[in-house]
Amino acid sequence: MEDEEILDTFMLVSKELNKFDISYIHLCEADWDDAPIVPLSFREELRESFSNTIIVTGRYTKETANEIIKKDLVDLVGFGRYYIPNPDLVQRFKNNWPLAEIKDSHTLFGGRNEVGFSDYPSYIE
Ligand SMILES: Cc1cc2nc3c(=O)[nH]c(=O)nc-3n(C[C@H](O)[C@H](O)[C@H](O)COP(=O)(O)O)c2cc1C
Incomplete structure (x- = not known):
C-alpha cells in the first residue's frame, strides 16, 4: 500500500499477532514495476518481533x-506468476532448466477456457 505509515503499522500488527502465537505471517510485497523497496531494517525488525514462520x-x-x-530474514518464499507458465517450477529450479514466460497476460484475469492459465506444459529436455 502507498501509505507513509505502512511499515510502522505492519510492525505494530506483527507484534500484536505474535502474542497469539499464530503460525505464520505471509507478506505479499508490492509487485508492480516501480514499487517501493522493503527496507532491510524493517525485515530485521520483523524477524526480531515475530517468533514464528515468515x-x-x-x-x-x-x-x-x-x-x-540464506540471510535468515524469512523462512519461505512464495511464487505466483512463475507457476502459471511453469507448472513444474520446483523441478525447473532444482535442475536449472529454463523458465517459460506468460505468453498473454490478458488470459490471467479469467477466460472462457484453460488457455493461458493452466495449459502450459512441463519442461521436456
Ligand atoms: C493474475 C493475478 C492477479 C492478482 N490479483 C491480485 C489482487 O487483486 N490483489 C493483490 O493484492 N494481489 C494480486 N495479485 C498478486 C498475488 O497475490 C501475489 O502477491 C503475487 O502474484 C506474487 O508475486 P509473483 O507473482 O511475482 O510471484 C495477483 C497476481 C496475479 C498473477
Whole structure:
C-alpha cells in the first residue's frame, strides 16, 4: 500500500499477532514495476518481533529467494506468476532448466477456457 505509515503499522500488527502465537505471517510485497523497496531494517525488525514462520511473496526469483532465506530474514518464499507458465517450477529450479514466460497476460484475469492459465506444459529436455 502507498501509505507513509505502512511499515510502522505492519510492525505494530506483527507484534500484536505474535502474542497469539499464530503460525505464520505471509507478506505479499508490492509487485508492480516501480514499487517501493522493503527496507532491510524493517525485515530485521520483523524477524526480531515475530517468533514464528515468515513467508514473503512478490517478484522473487530463484536467486533472490535463496538469498533472503540464506540471510535468515524469512523462512519461505512464495511464487505466483512463475507457476502459471511453469507448472513444474520446483523441478525447473532444482535442475536449472529454463523458465517459460506468460505468453498473454490478458488470459490471467479469467477466460472462457484453460488457455493461458493452466495449459502450459512441463519442461521436456
Ligand atoms: C493474475 C493475478 C492477479 C492478482 N490479483 C491480485 C489482487 O487483486 N490483489 C493483490 O493484492 N494481489 C494480486 N495479485 C498478486 C498475488 O497475490 C501475489 O502477491 C503475487 O502474484 C506474487 O508475486 P509473483 O507473482 O511475482 O510471484 C495477483 C497476481 C496475479 C498473477
